[in-house]
Amino acid sequence: MRAFLYFSDFIVPFIMFYIVIYGFFNKSDVYENFLDGVKEGFKIVVNIAPTMVALLVSIGIFRASGALDFVSGLLEPVGKLLHIPAAVLPVFLVRIFSSSAATSFVLDIFKEFGPDSSIGMMVSIMMSCTETVIYTITIYYMSVKITRTRWTLPGAMVATVAGTIASVVITRMIM
């Protein structure tokens, strides 16, 4: 496992090295192309900035008002039915909207129960196999000005719920 982590330190530097060297030996103007790309990257970020503000503000308000806790309270019977601990539900809900908010919930769980506890394992695995559904859909579709998302949300939720159930079941199996 240690070797695995050691290897993961190599990923980013190696990819950058490979791209730059590959470009150099294919006689393309590596530096010029890089600058063009950075410039375009800036434009991408400026383009999605308003969406980020809108999204994070609505999540912030929803969370601070206590509405989020209320909704996870409503879901608690469903969670009990599926043997999901009460502390995990808000993580699942927030995870759909914002990665940073979900992370802060996870860190709270780490503080309270420890990362190696059953709940700690469960949320760690859950965070690793799910994505911020609404955030991703919003950022991607807003960048090409699409408002009718059709079957994207149902499909994404099927994948996310499958991953969540998998992480609960797998934690139960190994703990």
Next chain:
Amino acid sequence: MLNILWVIMMAAGILFASFQGNMAAVTEAFIDSSTEAINLCIFMLGVIGVWNGMMEIAVKSGLMKRIAHVMYPFIHWLFPDIPPGHKANEYIAANMAANMLGLGWAATPAGLKAMQELKVLDKKTANKAPGRKKMIGSVPDSDAGGHASDMMCAFLVLNISSLQLIPINMIAYRSQYGSVEPASIVLPSIVSTAISTLAGIIFIKVIEVLRNRRRRRL
């Protein structure tokens, strides 16, 4: 959908706070989260800038074409409507590869570019076949007021089901909070991420089968 969702979250949050008597928290939340959004954007300017620069090098040197070529059978199986050699293949390949390696910040610019290419592609097919809308029945095309095409939906479902091999952030947090074995989540994570991606792919394929059936009937 986004419009309704946003209104619900804003209105429900504020109404709820007024019943609970913590309106001050709402004001604070709006200031905090708008600041957080801009801070995140400033961070993204740097990181996404660099990754997009790397990607531009890879595009111009032909490296992206090679990656897309290797992954083409898989991409073609998932997105049968994208013609071979189209640029969308390259960006989707780069997005998938970056996601698998856990490089979320590298995946974003590639994914957004893929989206743009898919939109161009959708417009082209819509123009070439003016009767398409009728043919496919209730499936609308993009110029009918910002509708997502089937390829876009499939791409995002796949992207969100995110096949990630090494959950590097979570491992870092776990060790920071005193885990005895922070990396013990790697194997269970790979299993559950495979399950979620499989669920996403099955969903995409079911939609495809239903669509083809409807097409045949018409």
